[in-house]
Amino acid sequence: MNKYFEARISKLQKLLKKLDLDGMIVYQGANTKYLTGFDGGTGEGVLVVGQEQVRLITDARYEEDYKDRLPKNVSFFVTRAYYEAAIEAIIEFKITRLAFEASIPYNVYDLIDQLLPADIDFDALPGAIEALREVKDEVELDALRRAAKASVLAFNDLLSFIKVGMTERQVANELDRLQKVYGAEKASFDTIVASGYRSALPHGEATEKVIKSGELVTIDFGYYVDGYTSDVTRTIAVGSINDKLKEVYNVVKQANENAIAIVKPGISGSEIDRVARNYITNHGYGQQFNHSTGHGVGLDIHEGPVLSSQSSDEMQAGHLLTIEPGVYLSGEGGVRIEDDIIVTNDGYENLTDGITKNLIIIEG
Secondary structure (H helix, E strand, C coil), rough: CCCHHHHHHHHHHHHHHHCCCCEECCHHHHHHCCCCCCCCCCCCCEEEEEEEEEEEEHHHHHHHHCCCCCCCCCEEEEEHHHHHHHHHHHHHHCEEEEEEEECHHHHHHHHHHHHCCCCCCHHHEHHHHHHHCCCHHHHHHHHHHHHHHHHHHHEEEEEEHHHCCCEEEHHHHHHHHHHHCCCEEEEECCEEEEEHHHHHCCEECCCCCEEECCEEEEECCEECCEECCCECCCCCCECCCCCCHHHHHHHHHHHHHHHHHHHCCCCEHHHHHHHHHHHHHHCCCCHHHHCCCEECCCCCCCCEEEEEECCEEECCCCCCEEEECCCEEEECCEEEEEEEEEEEECCCEECCCCCCCCCCECCC
């Protein structure tokens, strides 16, 4: 496993060298985890990356767990004075041009800036590690496959649980429970269960609303396995739904399938979005598709690349994408169908095709 962390650190070091930077101070937990495996979280330490040496600085709570399992060239330093120790490492590593994540809190930036010697330049490098994270290695793809598998199994089990008269929250709680049965660690966001008129809310978190016969129910969920998350949506019917909602369902389903079908290295995020959006627009629902077609997923639920009309991102083998078109009819209901797709060397791999996209009807 450590060889993967070493390779990721090496990629960052090469990028820094290309940009004429000597090193970088890393604050965000997901970026530190990506580079070293340290899972303490944001604010629980700091990582100093030099051209030859790397130092993880954290406190004694993590010493036993991490002191002997960090990658080669990553030293472990225990203190509560994270930033003072980071400055010592920066000086020791002879870093004179230091990069930092543009997303660090201002108070952390200000403290480091005050502690740094005057002859060290301190420059923002926005999105550098996040860009490296977009292309997943085999260890990451394995975790993503397992996260998706847990979600597929849990959702399919959930279908026998859902009944008319249950609340959205009851359904969400059961799905959360089933995910853990299949090995998930935690949810990556509050599970969305939105029924009836509430299914027209793209982010309608579960409430005490009772599910009634004749309604659509949109279920959107993501769960972590070994630090990497799934992100899946299906919309089902409870009882018989009207013809208009059936039409909307079929339009979204076809838009989802059309967009997936063109995924391959070299295609742009805007082209994938265009294919899904044009199909929906040509069927009269373009104004009701009010979000992007998808995004990357990994250590965070939202990563690059972006699939939108404005995206210039180009797909590469190793990207993990969501494809999630939707149509939302205010006061009536909505449909979203979302799959997790790996871009492969010659096309794609659908991690969530174990859940049917044919309309699922729960007897009302």
